[in-house]
Amino acid sequence: MENVVVGIDVGGTSTKYGFVTRSGELLASDAIPTNSENSYQTFFTHLYKKIDGLKEKLGIPVEIKGIGVGAPAGNNVTGTIDEASNLNWEGSIPVTEILESVANKRVVLTNDANAATIGEMLYGAGQNLENFISLTLGTGLGSGIVLNKKLIVGQNGHAGEIGHTTVFHNGRSCTCGRRGCLETYVSAPGLIKTVNELAETTELESELRDLSANQLNAKRITGAAKDGDVLALKAFEFTGRILGLKLADIVTCINPEAIILTGGLSKAGSLIVEPAKKHMEDQLLDIFKDQVDISLSTLTEKNAAILGAGAFIWKELEEKELIKSY
């Protein structure tokens, strides 16, 4: 009988789930549409039936020790998803309460960025680190902060909203309703906006000028930069500089060992890491210089969200010494 946990990643269009061993092996995984036209009660009950079905198909006997759920706006302290803008359900959704009553297992909920952070800690680039920050660079900029090997949640479970720290007080409009947030610059849409601004305000030649708005994406910009496209390179230098300057401030506050980058935009690798590192170092006090690594996630992105949610419940069970009781 192998001990596993269930990792669940609730996304706007689909919800992925799978069985994760303590060593980080994903034994099986599947997905269902996040059908938020039905009630959330119906959805999560249906989801658990599918999980039970996957367990039967597994072929080997497993014991489910607990369930970890990662979701946008998932709150670890309250166990609820609150006002998630990409889900149709309104108000506060009591995810842990519903799943605990259906599954009769320990359930923990967290936001997707914090799940990714614990995934890095247990299975990825954070395995040997005591103090680090994980940044998920995708549609937005999610983050999680680990100090003394513990995720910082803060007073209300909202710690780690680094994407909404301010870069320019009258800067770009953010989806949060404010202006100049870090994620309006350091994210896939932020990079695209920078390319468009450079195309308008400079004469730099670029193959990106031939693309329609629908064709222009972070992958194309990365490809162009790797081919030496001057405008694309300039866009990455700008993006990395903004990130590096903000990281310098954060390092000055909490003195971590490393920053781990994950998410779609992190695939640009050195295109973003090098300017971020350079401008961070330039800005640091001497006592912090040459001590903070900026590295890339070592997890496969395809499974990272399920692994992260699984890691989160493993960590919870171990910290609360609940493994034997479930």
Next chain:
Amino acid sequence: MENVVVGIDVGGTSTKYGFVTRSGELLASDAIPTNSENSYQTFFTHLYKKIDGLKEKLGIPVEIKGIGVGAPAGNNVTGTIDEASNLNWEGSIPVTEILESVANKRVVLTNDANAATIGEMLYGAGQNLENFISLTLGTGLGSGIVLNKKLIVGQNGHAGEIGHTTVFHNGRSCTCGRRGCLETYVSAPGLIKTVNELAETTELESELRDLSANQLNAKRITGAAKDGDVLALKAFEFTGRILGLKLADIVTCINPEAIILTGGLSKAGSLIVEPAKKHMEDQLLDIFKDQVDISLSTLTEKNAAILGAGAFIWKELEEKELIKSY
């Protein structure tokens, strides 16, 4: 026999010390010049003799459980004072090693801002808080961060250098050699600089214009502002706004319950708290609004540094469960 610890505050000109009970009573205190013309070995040996002398004079029998030392650039992780710019001793001074060998007691060292933070946690405005930040607004801006009732020290003991986060990348020159650090704006010298800049760049009437450079200080500016001096009020509004905007970023990262202000400039009270609170709130995400208190230290400044150093060693003894062994 009463259990006490020794709290020591090493300053540039004098070193204060006293006996602190677990409940925060200061039984006796005294000071000696920080004579850094002698070797540091000689100084700390002499200091401990004076402490022993004070113990004899105390009149009641006490047992010294440990020694806490607060000093600028004191490093909690290494136990050394490193390159302190206001002390004549060069290099790295092994304070805990020297005092432990002289006194045969457990000794902990930390920087003065972190000592003040633990002082707030045990005896001051932080007593009922799990997550808070303490800011010492004086000649510089020192800070300490408490999360889950523990002081954050980071990878190398340097966490909490909020005074050296950046406000304007090409801003005022800082003593650290960089530009635009928060402490060049939010500190006593920062306030004076702001008054001077406003005197030069505006036509605002002000009694402060009649003062010489030697006469102009934070106390005078505070007095003028309380009397309704327009220029002084504008200087506080500017200082509070800079502080508030930076606090918004820090709240967004670590979601604390409160910010506690201490140090000379904090005596300005609402003159600095109100604009800081207003601009912090304006800048926060909805999930953080109306939840973070900005309050003033409840400790008497005269004894705060000794109490803070004493609190630090009490906390250490309790966390390491060493109280019974010393």
